[in-house]
Amino acid sequence: MLIRHEKELEHHRRVSTRREEELLKRQAAEKRALPKRIRTEMRAREMMFRESLRIHAPGSTPATSPDDEKERLRKVNFQEPTSVGSQIVVPDVLKNPCLNLVSRARKEKVQS
Secondary structure, X not given: OHXXXXXXXXXHHHHHHHHHHHHHHHHHHHHHHHHHHHHHHHHHHHHHHHHHHHHHHHHHOOOOOHHHHHHHHHHHHHHHHHHXXXXXXXXXXXXXXXXXXXXXXXXXXXXX
């Protein structure tokens, strides 16, 4: 009975270790992909803004010059990094407190 219990414990340890490694890999992949995703979203917003300028500007103010459009675009590009920074969402993998505890325990085990 005791041997069976030890085998089950070992099995659960191996499964939890595999899950932890999988979560760490997923976390690293999401962390690497985040800047690329943010840049892509910024480009898409810029293109949408340019298109909205092209659509709305001629009808609302017929005297809009290319310099005015450039200035408006420059203002939006200046404000964009702050709006993107506030929209960054921490992935669920990073929020998982169990993962942090497990990684701490692993670090402590390595140090000792």
